[in-house]
Amino acid sequence: MDSGLSPQDKKDLDKFIKFFALKTVQVIVQARLGEKICTHSSSSPTGSDWFNLAIKDIPEVTHEAKKALAGQLPGIGRSMCVEISLKTSEGDSMELETWCLEMNEKCDKDIKVSYTVYNRLSVLLKSLLAITRVTPAYKLSRKQGHDYVILYRIYFGEVQLSGLGEGFQTVRVGVVGTPVGTVTLSCAYRTNLAFMSNRQFERSAPIMGIIVDHFVDPPCNSQRPANMGQPCNYRAPEDDDGPFAGVQDSQEVCTTSFSTSPPSQCVCTLSPSPSKLSKPLPLDSLQIPLAPGHVTHTLYASRLSYQPPALGGAAELSHPTANPNQVLHAGKEGGVVLAPAQPPHGADAHLTVEHAPNTPGSSGDDDGLSNSGYGRRDEGRRCASPSDPVESLNAFTRKIGAFVNKPSAQITAASLDLPFAAFAPRGLDSEENDPMVQPPDSPPCHSPLQASLHSQGSEGSGPQDDFVMIDFRPAFSKDDLLPMDLGTFYREFQNPPQLASLSLHISSQSMADDLDSLPEKLAVYEKNIDEFDAFVDMLQ
Amino acid sequence: MNCRSEVLEVTVEARQVEESMLALLHTILLHRSTGKFHYKKEGTYSIGTVGTLDIDCDFIDFTFVRVSSEELDRVIRRAVSEFKDALSNSGSDGMGQISLEFYQKKKSRWPFSDECIPWEVWSIKVNVVNLANEQERQICREKVGEKLGEKVINVVEVINRHEYLPKMPTQSEVDNVFDTSLKDVQPYLYKITFQITDSLGTSVSTTMRRLIKDTLAL
Numbered sequence: 001m002d003s004g005l006s007p008q009d010k011k012d013l014d015k016f017i018k019f020f021a022l023k024t025v026q027v028i029v030q031a032r033l034g035e036k037i038c039t040h041s042s043s044s045p046t047g048s049d050w051f052n053l054a055i056k057d058i059p060e061v062t063h064e065a066k067k068a069l070a071g072q073l074p075g076i077g078r079s080m081c082v083e084i085s086l087k088t089s090e091g092d093s094m095e096l097e098t099w100c101l102e103m104n105e106k107c108d109k110d111i112k113v114s115y116t117v118y119n120r121l122s123v124l125l126k127s128l129l130a131i132t133r134v135t136p137a138y139k140l141s142r143k144q145g146h147d148y149v150i151l152y153r154i155y156f157g158e159v160q161l162s163g164l165g166e167g168f169q170t171v172r173v174g175v176v177g178t179p180v181g182t183v184t185l186s187c188a189y190r191t192n193l194a195f196m197s198n199r200q201f202e203r204s205a206p207i208m209g210i211i212v213d214h215f216v217d218p219p220c221n222s223q224r225p226a227n228m229g230q231p232c233n234y235r236a237p238e239d240d241d242g243p244f245a246g247v248q249d250s251q252e253v254c255t256t257s258f259s260t261s262p263p264s265q266c267v268c269t270l271s272p273s274p275s276k277l278s279k280p281l282p283l284d285s286l287q288i289p290l291a292p293g294h295v296t297h298t299l300y301a302s303r304l305s306y307q308p309p310a311l312g313g314a315a316e317l318s319h320p321t322a323n324p325n326q327v328l329h330a331g332k333e334g335g336v337v338l339a340p341a342q343p344p345h346g347a348d349a350h351l352t353v354e355h356a357p358n359t360p361g362s363s364g365d366d367d368g369l370s371n372s373g374y375g376r377r378d379e380g381r382r383c384a385s386p387s388d389p390v391e392s393l394n395a396f397t398r399k400i401g402a403f404v405n406k407p408s409a410q411i412t413a414a415s416l417d418l419p420f421a422a423f424a425p426r427g428l429d430s431e432e433n434d435p436m437v438q439p440p441d442s443p444p445c446h447s448p449l450q451a452s453l454h455s456q457g458s459e460g461s462g463p464q465d466d467f468v469m470i471d472f473r474p475a476f477s478k479d480d481l482l483p484m485d486l487g488t489f490y491r492e493f494q495n496p497p498q499l500a501s502l503s504l505h506i507s508s509q510s511m512a513d514d515l516d517s518l519p520e521k522l523a524v525y526e527k528n529i530d531e532f533d534a535f536v537d538m539l540q
Numbered sequence: 541m542n543c544r545s546e547v548l549e550v551t552v553e554a555r556q557v558e559e560s561m562l563a564l565l566h567t568i569l570l571h572r573s574t575g576k577f578h579y580k581k582e583g584t585y586s587i588g589t590v591g592t593l594d595i596d597c598d599f600i601d602f603t604f605v606r607v608s609s610e611e612l613d614r615v616i617r618r619a620v621s622e623f624k625d626a627l628s629n630s631g632s633d634g635m636g637q638i639s640l641e642f643y644q645k646k647k648s649r650w651p652f653s654d655e656c657i658p659w660e661v662w663s664i665k666v667n668v669v670n671l672a673n674e675q676e677r678q679i680c681r682e683k684v685g686e687k688l689g690e691k692v693i694n695v696v697e698v699i700n701r702h703e704y705l706p707k708m709p710t711q712s713e714v715d716n717v718f719d720t721s722l723k724d725v726q727p728y729l730y731k732i733t734f735q736i737t738d739s740l741g742t743s744v745s746t747t748m749r750r751l752i753k754d755t756l757a758l
Contacts, residue, residue: 036593036594036596036603037592037593037594038591038592038593038594038608039591039592039593039608040591040608041575041588041589041590041591041607041608041609041724041725042575042588042589042591042724043575043576043578043588043723043724044576044578044588045575045578045586045587045588045589049589052574052575052587052588052589052590053589053590053591053592054589054590054591054592054608115708119574120702122574123571123699123700123702124700126570126571126592126605127571127696127699127700129570129592129605130567130570130571130604130605130692130695130696131692131693131696133594133603133604133605133692134689134692134693135689138603139601142603171693172697172700173696173700174696174697174699174700175700176702177702
C-alpha cells in the first residue's frame with residue numbers, strides 16, 4: 001500500500017493520522033464535558049496547534065487515548081472508538097453514542113500528503129466540532145450534574161454498537177482520502193432514550209447484582225463491562241486470537257475541574273483510586289499486559305465538576321462523594337449564615353427577665369447539602385439565646401424586620417420603637433387568633449391602640465410562650481403618697497377583662513341576639529315615633 | 541468551472557431569524573476560514589491558528605460553533621441584522637433568502653475591472669411564521685433546533701465532499717482568494733446578499749442588494 005509514497009510522506013501521514021486521532025478524542029470529550037468551549041485565534045502560528053486549530057489538550061484524555069492506541073494507528077479493521085454514556089446517580093448507565101474513526105482500503109494515490117491531506121483533516125476536525133454540538137447527547141451533557149454524569153470510554157478495535165439500543169442513527173462527519181486508505185469519521189447515536197426511564201423504575205438489587213456479576217466472570221466478546229466508575233481493574237486477555245482477545249478494563253474515576261481562569265490555565269486532575277478495590281481480585285488479573293494487537297478497553301468517568309472560585313478553584317476530588325464534604329467545609333468557612341437578631345423580650349430597660357432558650361432552626365448547613373457536590377448552601381438559622389439579663393437589656397434595642405421567618409411568639413411589640421408598646425401583651429390563643437382582630441401576616445404594629453387590641457385576656461402567665469416573668473420591679477415607681485405603686489398597678493391591671501364589644505364570641509352572640517330582637521325594637525320605635533319626630537324638630 | 545450551489549431552507553419564527561442565520565452562516569464560514577497566512581521566503585507559508593467558540597441560542601434550543609474572531613462576527617451580525625430588518629419591514633409572513641457566496645477574483649487588464657468568479661454559493665431560504673401561543677412557541681424552539689441540526693449536517697456533508705477549492709495562492713495572489721482584512725482569521729473571499737419576497741410569493745417586490753464584501757470597483 002505504500003507504493004509511490006515517499007518515506008517522508010509516509011512518516012508525515014502516520015503522524016497526521018496519529019495526531020488527528022488524538023485531536024478527535026479531545027474534541028469529542030471536551031464537547032461532552034458540559035461546558036461551552038472557547039479557544040482563541042492566533043495569527044502567528046505557535047507550531048503546536050495541530051491542523052491550525054486551537055484545540056486544547058486535556059492531559060488525561062491524551063494519556064488515555066494514547067494508551068488505547070498503544071502505539072498503533074487506526075487502520076483497516078482497527079477503528080478507534082469513543083463511547084459516550086450516561087450514568088445516573090443511582091448507578092444506572094446507558095450508552096448514548098459511539099464515535100468511530102475508521103480506515104478503509106480505498107486509497108487516493110495522487111493526493112498530496114503534506115498539504116491536501118493535512119488541510120482536509122483540518123476541515124474534518126472543524127466538521128467534528130460542529131457535529132458534536134448537534135447530536136442529542138450534547139444537550140444531555142450540558143445538563144449533567146446532579147442527576148447524572150456523562151462518561152467516556154476509548155477503545156480500539158471493532159466497533160460495538162449493540163449498546164445503543166434499537167433504531168440508532170448514524171451521521172457521517174466526513175471522509176479524507178489518503179494514499180494508504182480513506183479516513184472516515186462517523187457517529188452512531190441512540191435515539192431511544194426511553195430506556196432510561198424504564199430502568200429508573202427498576203432501582204433495586206437485581207441491577208446491582210448484574211453489575212456485580214460482570215466483574216466476577218471475565219466478560220467475553222459480546223458482553224460489555226458496565227461503566228460504573230469502579231476502581232482500576234485490569235484483566236489479562238483471555239486468548240490471543242484475533243483482535244478481540246479478552247477485554248481489559250481499566251476503570252478510573254476522572255474528575256476534571258476547570259477553574260475560572262483563562263483557558264490556558266485549566267487544571268485537570270485525574271484521581272484514580274486503584275487502592276480502593278471494592279472486591280479482592282486474584283493477583284493475575286491485575287496485570288497490565290498491553291501487548292500490541294490486543295484490544296484494550298479503557299473506561300473513564302469524565303465528569304466536569306465546575307466549582308466556583310470561592311470553593312478553592314482546582315479542587316482535587318478523589319471520590320465523587322467527597323464533593324459534598326468538601327463543599328460543606330467551604331460552606332462553613334466561607335458561607336454566609338445569618339443569625340437573625342434576637343428579639344428582646346424585656347418591656348423596657350429595667351425589666352429583669354429571663355429568656356427561655358430558643359430552640360428552633362439549628363438545622364444549619366447540613367441539611368442543605370446533598371451528594372450534589374455543587375455547594376447548595378442553605379442558610380442555617382441560628383438563634384442566639386442571651387445568657388443573662390444584661391444581654392437582654394442590650395438586646396432591647398435590636399429590631400426585627402417585618403417578615404423575618406420566625407415563630408410569631410418571638411415577634412413582640414417590645415421590639416418596636418413605641419412608647420408603651422411593651423405593655424401590650426400579645427397572647428394569641430388559638431381560638432382568639434382571629435383574622436378579624438389581627439391580620440395573619442402581621443407587620444409590626446404601628447400604633448399602641450392597635451397593639452392593645454391584641455390583648456386577649458389570658459389569665460395567668462405572660463402572653464409569650466417563651467417569656468416567663470419572674471419579677472417585676474419598675475424603677476422609680478414607689479410613691480409614699482399613694483398606697484399603690486406602679487408595679488402593683490401594673491399587676492392589677494395587667495389582664496383586664498376583655499371589652500364586651502371587642503370579644504368576638506360575645507359580639508357574635510350579641511349580633512345574633514340583636515338580629516332576633518330587631519323586630520321588637522322596631523315595633524317599639526314605631527310606637528314612639530312621635531317622640532322621635534319631636535326630638536328632631538327640637539334640634540332643627 | 542462551475543459554481544457549486546447549495547440551498548438550505550428553514551422555517552422559523554420572527555425572533556429566531558437572526559440566530560438561525562447566524563448559526564448557519566457561521567457554520568459555513570468555520571469550514572471556509574483558515575488561519576492567517578504568513579509567507580516566508582521560497583514561497584512557503586505558515587498558517588495561523590483558528591480558535592472556536594460555542595454560542596448558545598436564546599430563542600432556539602441549539603448551540604453552534606463559530607470561529608473565534610470578533611471582527612468576523614461583527615460583519616456577519618451586521619448582514620444578518622439588515623436581512624432581519626428587511627424581512628420584518630416587508631410584511632407579516634415574509635419570505636426571504638440570504639446568500640453567502642465565495643468567490644475568487646481574477647485580475648483583468650485595464651480598463652476592465654476585476655472579475656469575481658463565484659465558486660460556491662450557499663442560499664438559505666427563510667420562511668417566517670407567526671405563532672399564536674406560548675406552547676406553540678416552545679415546540680417551535682425545539683423543532684427549529686432539530687432542523688438547524690439537520691442543516692448543519694447537510695452543510696458538513698457538502699463540505700466534506702472536498703470538491704473544488706481554489707488553489708492555495710502565492711503571496712501576490714492571496715488577496716484574490718482570501719479575505720485578508722481580518723487580523724486573526726482568513727476566510728475565503730465572500731459576499732453576503734439577500735432578497736425579500738413578499739408573502740404573496742410574487743416576484744421580488746423589493747430587491748435589496750447589499751454587498752458586505754465589496755468587489756473591487758474601479
